[in-house]
Amino acid sequence: MEKQDVDLRIESVKVNDYMVIVLEGEVDVYSAPLLREEITRQVARGEYKLVVDLEKVAFLDSTGLGVLVGGLKRVKPHDGELGIICSQEKMLRIFRITGLDKIFPIFGHVDELKRRQAGE
Amino acid sequence: MNPPNIGAIELEIPASPQYVSLARLITTAIARSLDFGDDKIDDLKIVISEMCTNAIIHCDNREGVLNRIKVRYFPGERDLSIEVEDEGPGFDPECVGNFEDGIAAGKGFGIPLIKSLVDEFELNTGPNCGTTVRIKKYDFDEGDRA
Numbered sequence: 001m002e003k004q005d006v007d008l009r010i011e012s013v014k015v016n017d018y019m020v021i022v023l024e025g026e027v028d029v030y031s032a033p034l035l036r037e038e039i040t041r042q043v044a045r046g047e048y049k050l051v052v053d054l055e056k057v058a059f060l061d062s063t064g065l066g067v068l069v070g071g072l073k074r075v076k077p078h079d080g081e082l083g084i085i086c087s088q089e090k091m092l093r094i095f096r097i098t099g100l101d102k103i104f105p106i107f108g109h110v111d112e113l114k115r116r117q118a119g120e
Numbered sequence: 121m122n123p124p125n126i127g128a129i130e131l132e133i134p135a136s137p138q139y140v141s142l143a144r145l146i147t148t149a150i151a152r153s154l155d156f157g158d159d160k161i162d163d164l165k166i167v168i169s170e171m172c173t174n175a176i177i178h179c180d181n182r183e184g185v186l187n188r189i190k191v192r193y194f195p196g197e198r199d200l201s202i203e204v205e206d207e208g209p210g211f212d213p214e215c216v217g218n219f220e221d222g223i224a225a226g227k228g229f230g231i232p233l234i235k236s237l238v239d240e241f242e243l244n245t246g247p248n249c250g251t252t253v254r255i256k257k258y259d260f261d262e263g264d265r266a
Contacts, residue, residue, distance in 0.1 A: 007141065028144075029173040030137035059144070061169040062222075062229035069226040090162045097236050098219045098229055 006031045016117045019047040024056040027064035039071040048080025129193040135179035140172045156259045163237040170230040175206035203254040210245045
């Protein structure tokens with residue numbers, strides 16, 4: 001059944017070597033499967049350097065965190081990486097509480113990612 | 121004068137993922153009416169989401185029959201207690217892991233996250249007796265108590 005009322009929009013854009021998956025809306029048990037599908041789709045296309053942009057995410061719970069960890073497990077065997085773009089304190093706090101801030105590289109803005117790639 | 125004790129507010133939702141956002145909306149409205157700050161409301165939104173998600177995952181939804189989840193709110197003077205009850209098969213509480221287990225498994229963050237965001241946590245479950253999770257959250261931090 002198609003989830004027509006799901007409050008999550010996903011757009012993936014290439015930023016240099018990285019595929020940035022931009023999310024807008026809420027990530028919970030209802031919408032998280034859409035994110036999982038997108039990560040799976042990108043990995044199947046050979047994209048192993050992923051960054052998930054949470055800047056426009058209003059809500060993220062443990063189901064979403066689980067999908068991100070699952071995504072990391074998918075790219076790791078390909079020497080890939082999965083980073084996060086997030087500057088929202090309420091979300092960063094959840095990453096700190098769970099210890100996931102030690103697992104994912106976290107960028108404050110997409111420009112930070114670009115600067116890292118440029119070796120600045 | 122203390123406000124009157126209004127007793128419990130009850131919500132019953134189908135054990136289906138699409139209704140978790142409804143529980144978040146109602147939790148937000150109740151917490152806001154109790155003058156909880158934005159940070160505490162953000163915590164409660166995650167907590168109710170985790171509580172309902174756990175109930176849905178553990179509900180034994182057989183084909184064609186959608187179980188229901190009961191959510192009860194107990195507003196206090198400076199706190200909010202929430203109870204979520206499902207009629208699923210229950211589980212062994214010893215199976216609840218920690219964040220490290222969650223990172224290793226890519227799941228199982230729910231209950232540890234609830235515990236870290238509330239002031240009181242109670243889990244009643246066991247094989248074939250359903251599950252009730254009850255939490256209490258104050259509208260102030262421990263160090264700020266008047």
